[in-house]
């Protein structure tokens with residue numbers, strides 16, 4: 001069993017994105033093994049580019065010959081070369097289609113494989129690793145960043161070989177067509193290259209910024225929608241709208257800046273190219289009467305000027321997209337290269353543990369925190385017993401339970417289950433031994449039965465009914481039209497708080513675990529239902545060690561042992577009667593709750 005339903009209490013750490021010069025190269029290397037898997041498609045896409053460039057470059061040349069022939073009234077050549085021209089255009093179209101299809105195949109394949117590997121990698125993460133990146137950040141990496149990579153692979157196979165070939169080919173052919181115009185050509189190129197360097201560099205920066213801004217917008221939207229009830233009940237909509245608008249405005253600003261740059265860039269490029277054309281026509285025009293062949297040559301020359309212009313523009317775009325994709329690849333690489341902070345010993349069916357639990361001088365600090373949350377915690381409890389944990393909010397009760405389930409490892413000391421250090425237990429053994437039910441446990445969308453089968457894949461209907469009876473859920477499930485096949489919507493929004501808790505307790509007990517942790521898991525139940533759940537647990541799960549973390553002392557009165565936590569330390573341990581007699585902290589909690597209840601009565 002895994003615990004994706006645990007919710008982080010911490011902010012995300014800033015992470016290395018793998019950018020920088022060396023980072024860029026390293027990031028690109030991440031991509032190579034994936035592209036290699038689609039070698040055949042990659043080759044076909046590249047060959048198609050060569051054919052496409054050949055067709056593109058040769059067309060002005062043929063056009064020039066056709067025009068020359070028209071001027072000379074040479075009909076045979078006009079026909080022959082004209083047909084060639086059409087054939088070349090058709091070749092260009094076919095090559096373009098082949099290139100697009102195979103580039104898309106490579107890009108889609110790479111993106112699909114990368115996404116699958118990324119997802120698989122995240123599944124190996126320890127809870128602390130997911131917290132480090134944050135769930136929304138990981139989602140953006142699996143969606144938006146992968147999209148960027150898909151786009152660059154697609155564009156790469158369409159443009160990377162095409163741009164230099166087209167640029168060099170058009171340059172040489174333009175020179176050959178009108179050698180005396182070399183300086184016009186160089187002047188145009190110098191202007192375009194300088195403008196491109198300036199603008200595309202800026203654009204690259206803005207694109208990187210958009211990535212960060214998209215992530216911010218996603219995080220805010222996600223948090224808002226997940227906590228929509230809280231937002232509504234505290235009438236927080238105006239604040240939330242303001243917060244979202246600020247993040248969204250930042251994204252709009254930076255996107256607008258990119259738009260402005262594009263808006264300036266394109267006219268500048270075309271103006272430069274058109275000026276070059278006008279200049280050439282002006283220079284050549286004076287001698288056209290004397291040399292009619294110049295007319296055809298100038299048409300061909302201007303076509304090559306345009307091709308050079310397009311090569312430079314596309315090159316700039318490619319560099320901009322590449323810089324964005326390199327950042328995305330870095331972010332993907334950072335996940336891929338993370339070594340899970342927790343490793344497990346190999347699966348071993350021979351290792352069987354009972355429900356004994358022991359903490360020996362356990363101290364634990366959350367990653368990034370300075371002070372330990374648990375300090376020198378020692379206690380033990382026998383299989384089948386019930387342990388209650390009480391303490392003020394923030395005293396470390398949940399943290400203690402997280403250590404039992406080995407969602408974190410202690411800084412020092414040992415946590416033992418069945419007499420064995422949890423670090424020596426295979427993950428499966430640990431997950432099969434412990435069921436953890438949280439107050440805010442999430443159910444997965446699907447059906448009730450589907451949720452139960454995630455824990456106990458071969459659960460039968462009688463088993464489901466048994467577990468639901470224990471959790472006092474059977475009654476309302478039986479009233480649903482589809483009973484155990486009733487749908488569970490996203491975030492289980494079609495169930496009330498109390499029903500959700502009953503369902504998560506059902507899921508917790510279905511596998512009859514050796515250790516059951518109920519972390520504030522009955523807080524939404526009325527006193528009568530809570531009592532019924534407790535009685536059923538006592539009756540039906542006799543051999544199970546039950547750990548109950550509760551705000552209300554009433555929930556743990558019957559525990560074999562109660563731990564009183566205060567600022568991460570155990571300040572009392574014993575049965576209710578012992579603690580009421582001799583533990584000041586417990587007495588205070590008890591008296592406060594009693595007074596409150598009497599006040600209410």
Ligand SMILES: Nc1ncnc2c1ncn2[C@@H]1O[C@H](COP(=O)(O)OP(=O)(O)OP(=O)(O)O)[C@@H](O)[C@H]1O
Nearest residue numbers: 009010366369373392393394395396397398399400
């Ligand atoms: N993931 C985390 N990263 C850093 N600090 C954390 C994290 N989770 C909890 N803490 C801190 O550890 C302390 C103990 O938290 P814990 O959730 O264990 O308390 P608790 O006794 O269960 O509280 P409550 O009764 O309110 O649930 C708190 O100060 C909390 O802010």
